[in-house]
Amino acid sequence: MTSCPPKxxxxxxxxELQRTMATALMSPLxxxxxxxxxxxxxxQAFIKPRAKLNSFDRLEIYARQYWFRLLDCxxxxxxxxxxxxxxxxxxxxxxxxxxxxxxxxxxLRNLGRHLEAFVRDHPKLTGAKHRIAIDTARFExxxxxxFDEAALKPLHIDDLLGSDPATLTLKLQPHVSLLALxxxxxxxxxxxxxTTEGSRGETSNARLxxxxxxxxxxxxxxxxxxxxxxxxxxxxxxxxxxxxxxxxLLLHSLSEGKPLLTAIEIALADASPDRDWxxxxxxxxxxxxxxxxxxx
Amino acid sequence: xxxxxxxxxxxxxxxxxxxRHILEKKPVCDWFEIISENFMVDGGRPLAVLDxxxxxxxxxxxxxxxxxxxxxxxxxxxxKKLKRLVKRTNTPWLSDHLCWGSVNGQCSHDxxxxxxxxxxxxxxxxxxxxxxxxxxxxxxxENVSSYAExxxxxxxxxxxxxEVVERADCGILLDVNNIYVSSQNHGxxxxxxxxxxxxxxxxxxxxxxxxxxDDIILDTHDHPVPDPVWALYAExxxxxxxxxxxxxxxxxxxxxxxxxxxxLKANQFIHDHDLVPA
Numbered sequence: 044m045t046s047c048p049p050k051x052x053x054x055x056x057x058x059e060l061q062r063t064m065a066t067a068l069m070s071p072l073x074x075x076x077x078x079x080x081x082x083x084x085x086x087q088a089f090i091k092p093r094a095k096l097n098s099f100d101r102l103e104i105y106a107r108q109y110w111f112r113l114l115d116c117x118x119x120x121x122x123x124x125x126x127x128x129x130x131x132x133x134x135x136x137x138x139x140x141x142x143x144x145x146x147x148x149x150x151l152r153n154l155g156r157h158l159e160a161f162v163r164d165h166p167k168l169t170g171a172k173h174r175i176a177i178d179t180a181r182f183e184x185x186x187x188x189x190f191d192e193a194a195l196k197p198l199h200i201d202d203l204l205g206s207d208p209a210t211l212t213l214k215l216q217p218h219v220s221l222l223a224l225x226x227x228x229x230x231x232x233x234x235x236x237x238t239t240e241g242s243r244g245e246t247s248n249a250r251l252x253x254x255x256x257x258x259x260x261x262x263x264x265x266x267x268x269x270x271x272x273x274x275x276x277x278x279x280x281x282x283x284x285x286x287x288x289x290x291x292l293l294l295h296s297l298s299e300g301k302p303l304l305t306a307i308e309i310a311l312a313d314a315s316p317d318r319d320w321x322x323x324x325x326x327x328x329x330x331x332x333x334x335x336x337x338x339x
Numbered sequence: 340x341x342x343x344x345x346x347x348x349x350x351x352x353x354x355x356x357x358x359r360h361i362l363e364k365k366p367v368c369d370w371f372e373i374i375s376e377n378f379m380v381d382g383g384r385p386l387a388v389l390d391x392x393x394x395x396x397x398x399x400x401x402x403x404x405x406x407x408x409x410x411x412x413x414x415x416x417x418x419k420k421l422k423r424l425v426k427r428t429n430t431p432w433l434s435d436h437l438c439w440g441s442v443n444g445q446c447s448h449d450x451x452x453x454x455x456x457x458x459x460x461x462x463x464x465x466x467x468x469x470x471x472x473x474x475x476x477x478x479x480x481e482n483v484s485s486y487a488e489x490x491x492x493x494x495x496x497x498x499x500x501x502e503v504v505e506r507a508d509c510g511i512l513l514d515v516n517n518i519y520v521s522s523q524n525h526g527x528x529x530x531x532x533x534x535x536x537x538x539x540x541x542x543x544x545x546x547x548x549x550x551x552x553d554d555i556i557l558d559t560h561d562h563p564v565p566d567p568v569w570a571l572y573a574e575x576x577x578x579x580x581x582x583x584x585x586x587x588x589x590x591x592x593x594x595x596x597x598x599x600x601x602x603l604k605a606n607q608f609i610h611d612h613d614l615v616p617a
Contacts (some may be wrong), residue, residue, distance in 0.1 A: 048491070050491060051454055051456045051458055052493045054410055054458075054459060054462060056413070060454060060489070061409070061442045061451075062442050065443075069445065077475070086348050087492070088489045091487070091488045091492075093488075093525060093526060095554035096554050096555060100554075102487060104486045104555065105447075105449060105486065120479045145446075146445065146447075149376065149404040149414060149441075150404070151448055152380070156557055189383075190384065191382055191384070191385055192381055192382060193381035193382045194383075197481060205587050215379060218383070220383065237573065253432055261424070265480065276383060278387075278561055279384035279387045
């Protein structure tokens with residue numbers, strides 16, 4: 044535990060005071076959502092007691108605000124994972140995640156960026172639904188990116204005329220995510236969204252109590268199915284689109300910076316010879332170009 | 340400072356549940372305050388909505404994460420994004436809170452109370468000057484609601500606020516609801532606070548509602564403005580004159596018309612004090 048200077052004479056003293064308070068309020072709450080009693084002495088060193096509330100009570104208000112605000116953010120950003128795991132298990136997962144990954148960004152938008160990796164590394168927290176939980180966390184983070192990542196000036200198919208496919212590289216829009224999943228979480232997500240009665244909505248500046256969870260009807264679990272998915276934005280709306288395996292592999296290779304010809308070779312390495320792939324690839328590029336997925 | 344913050348009249352905080360109404364009905368509203376961080380993104384709906392709003396309305400930026408009171412230096416990446424937004428909105432001034440909120444790169448996403456000492460005032464004022472120089476727009480700092488006071492304090496909150504803004508040569512966003520909330524939580528006279536701040540530096544006033552619990556008042560922005568806060572507002576405009584006033588309503592948000600009607604009650608107080616309404 045950090046010590047707190049009795050007087051703030053130098054910048055180092057202020058930093059120590061702020062570190063002491065931040066350590067307390069970012070420490071996980073107890074099961075009954077209280078600040079751990081071990082911070083009583085610490086609180087007395089820097090917070091004035093007054094009237095009905097002592098130093099510890101006052102520090103606890105800030106600790107609760109911190110945890111409830113961040114938990115609410117995950118609650119709203121991961122409705123699919125929440126529906127999959129159930130309210131209690133999702134809450135438990137969220138608390139464990141935030142304890143391991145406190146926010147390191149000025150925007151709460153980035154709060155879930157390590158969640159997929161965390162879920163992957165902590166199978167006990169998701170139990171029997173572990174593999175689906177990984178897919179769902181990936182899918183929902185991709186939606187966060189699709190919502191407000193940049194849309195660079197799009198590259199149209201006509202711009203490629205005359206280019207040498209052996210050297211031509213293409214960049215995907217930052218809002219486009221390519222996901223290879225093992226479960227049909229896209230259909231399942233739509234079903235969950237249609238049956239959820241509401242979210243916690245707007246985040247208040249202050250909160251003393253955690254809110255009651257939203258009620259949702261039970262939706263059958265997503266089917267086990269190999270899925271080649273793109274999550275993207277068109278105009279201002281977020282979409283997800285299933286692709287053929289070959290199409291996904293082609294885009295994925297391009298996103299890794301491979302030249303067009305190499306990307307096509309990788310994509311079609313195991314492809315059926317019964318299909319007219321030349322026409323198919325042309326059709327894909329026309330479609331992707333119309334969707335604005337390629338950037339200059 | 341006042342000359343840098345023109346009186347825009349009575350405005351509202353721009354909130355998601357009202358987007359559709361505002362964009363479709365284009366209601367008359369003197370101005371909107373946006374939360375800067377909600378629009379410091381690289382694309383998508385937030386910026387598309389903002390651009391439509393800017394076509395019709397005057398917008399002022401209000402931030403929640405510059406953390407001018409952090410012991411740590413200003414976040415340059417944050418400032419660069421903020422400056423891009425300033426250029427987009429052409430905000431006549433920009434406000435953020437007199438608070439701290441992150442340490443060692445870990446962010447609380449809260450408006451944590453300052454330690455009221457001379458050394459902290461000097462440090463904070465220096466950071467405000469740095470931010471103002473970089474952003475090239477006047478800054479107003481807002482007094483926050485607080486639920487704790489530090490034992491290390493050497494002065495009152497209003498003495499600290501005055502010290503900071505005079506040293507930084509910046510404006511004040513005077514939140515009269517926050518003054519009331521803190522006065523109840525810490526046992527001081529809110530009118531003494533109002534009388535003591537440098538009135539010529541007040542560039543904007545916030546009004547809002549709060550939630551009273553048995554032993555604490557929280558700054559929840561989920562109710563109409565209560566009478567004690569209106570009383571402080573009336574006193575504030577006596578001292579500061581008619582400055583831009585904004586209603587914050589952030590949770591359990593009613594219809595646009597209801598929120599706007601609540602904000603426009605401010606005009607009655609302006610009339611009552613023989614000041615010219617916007």
